[in-house]
Amino acid sequence: MVRLDDVRIFVRAAALGSFSRAAREAGILPAQASAAIQRLERELAVRLFVRSTRSLRLSAQGAKYLPFAQEMLEVIKAGYDSLKSEDNSLHGELKIALPSDIGRNILLPLISDFCLMHPNVSVKLQFSDEISDIYRDPLDIAVRYGVLQNSSYVALPLAADNRRCLVASPDYIAREGAPQTLAGLATRECLLYLLDGQTHDVWAFEDDNRKETVTVRGRFVTNDADVARRWAVAGMGIAYKSWLDVSPDIAQGRLVPLLPAIKGEAAPLNFICPHRSQFSRPVRQLYHHLKSHFDAG
Numbered sequence: 662m663v664r665l666d667d668v669r670i671f672v673r674a675a676a677l678g679s680f681s682r683a684a685r686e687a688g689i690l691p692a693q694a695s696a697a698i699q700r701l702e703r704e705l706a707v708r709l710f711v712r713s714t715r716s717l718r719l720s721a722q723g724a725k726y727l728p729f730a731q732e733m734l735e736v737i738k739a740g741y742d743s744l745k746s747e748d749n750s751l752h753g754e755l756k757i758a759l760p761s762d763i764g765r766n767i768l769l770p771l772i773s774d775f776c777l778m779h780p781n782v783s784v785k786l787q788f789s790d791e792i793s794d795i796y797r798d799p800l801d802i803a804v805r806y807g808v809l810q811n812s813s814y815v816a817l818p819l820a821a822d823n824r825r826c827l828v829a830s831p832d833y834i835a836r837e838g839a840p841q842t843l844a845g846l847a848t849r850e851c852l853l854y855l856l857d858g859q860t861h862d863v864w865a866f867e868d869d870n871r872k873e874t875v876t877v878r879g880r881f882v883t884n885d886a887d888v889a890r891r892w893a894v895a896g897m898g899i900a901y902k903s904w905l906d907v908s909p910d911i912a913q914g915r916l917v918p919l920l921p922a923i924k925g926e927a928a929p930l931n932f933i934c935p936h937r938s939q940f941s942r943p944v945r946q947l948y949h950h951l952k953s954h955f956d957a958g
Contacts, residue, residue, distance in 0.1 A: 663704045665737065667697040668730050671709060674698065675727055678717055732815060735940050751779040751943045758787045758803040762886040762906045763930070768804060768951065775950045782943055790856055790886050801944060803933045804951075806903060815934040817948055820905060820955045825925035828907050828916040832896035839919055840899070843868065843875050850898035851877035855884040864901050867924035903928045905955075930955070 674683040674694065684694035702709050709723035719727065759768050765788060776782055792805065804819070827846075829839070840846055843866060854861045860882060865874050879898055883889055890907060893900035894915045900907070904925075910916040932948050934940045 663701065664697070665734075667701040667704075668733060670694050670697040671701055671723075672727070672730050672734060674710070674717070675719055675723065680717065728815070732940070739940075739942050739945070750781055751946060752781045753941070753943055754783045754785065755943060755947065756785045756787070756799060756801045758789060758800050758805075760804060760806065760886060761788050761790050761888075762890055763903065764788050764804065765887055766909070767905065767954075771951055771954055772947070775947055779943070779946075790884065792857060800935055801941075802947070803935060804930065805933055806928045806930055815940050817932045817952075818929060819932050819952055820930040823903060823905050823928050823930050825901050825928050826904050826907065826921075827899060827901055827919040827925065828893055828911065829899045829919055830894055830896040830916055831914065833893075833898065834917060836896070839917075841920075843873060843920065843923065846875045846877050846899065849877070850881075851879040852889045852892050852898045852900045853877070853879045853882040854886065854889055854901075855882055865926045867926075901925070903930075905930060 670680075670683055670687060673686055674680050677683050677686070680694045680698065681691045684691045687694065698709060705726065707722040707726070708720050709726065711718050711720050757772070759765075764786075769786070772784060772786070776784060787800075806823075837849070840849060846864070851862075851864075862878065863874050863876050865872060867873070881889075881892055881897055883892075886902070886906065889900050890902060890910070892898065893902070893907075894910055899919065900916075905928075907916050911918060932951065934944055
């Protein structure tokens with residue numbers, strides 16, 4: 662059975678790059694820290710560190726296990742803190758970054774409901790599609806499409822199977838006709854999206870289990886995903902959007918899927934906590950509140 666103290670030594674040794682320093686911090690001998698790591702490796706049946714006379718670094722499997730070990734310790738600490746607290750209600754301020762489209766139209770009402778259920782929780786919302794704001798701004802939570810490649814973050818799935826899809830309004834289709842092939846997109850008015858200073862005019866798809874890209878053009882470019890959706894609803898052109906963003910419009914007949922037999926690019930929606938130490942009880946409860954909505958379909 663995995664010992665909690667061994668997991669603590671593993672996490673600190675990974676952070677400090679030294680068994681000796683982790684041992685001093687824990688008030689034990691270096692040999693005891695080394696024995697703790699060896700015990701954990703035997704339980705997991707993997708090599709967690711690559712050791713040499715001058716350096717200590719995580720193995721590939723150690724790097725894979727690290728975020729789970731960190732989360733395990735945080736959950737146990739949160740459980741302990743909740744038992745110490747006489748007041749079991751949620752408290753505190755949550756600083757949250759949301760995508761511009763799904764953030765306004767789907768997540769905002771869910772977060773508002775969460776705050777009504779927990780009157781001692783306050784929120785500061787930031788609407789943006791930029792990835793850079795996660796690194797630059799002091800945030801507790803960011804909801805983003807895709808997973809950031811940073812093992813120090815907690816990234817939990819909200820809608821793992823979400824994909825992008827081609828859509829246009831009934832008016833646009835009546836006026837211009839629906840494209841019959843992906844190649845036909847190259848001659849159509851497409852609604853372009855600007856992210857981190859780059860115009861995304863190469864759209865990727867999966868056709869017959871092979872990847873295919875199409876370079877598109879258009880007069881309308883925006884860095885706000887909600888604007889691209891609104892342009893599509895207004896009949897200004899063809900949009901390539903997350904299914905989550907446009908499914909309400911499709912259900913209401915404001916937008917129509919195009920080339921539905923072709924799979925769009927994967928666009929998993931994730932709940933990201935940029936700092937593992939901030940994965941608090943209110944953050945966890947908000948995650949479960951949002952996840953229950955997407956699980957319900």
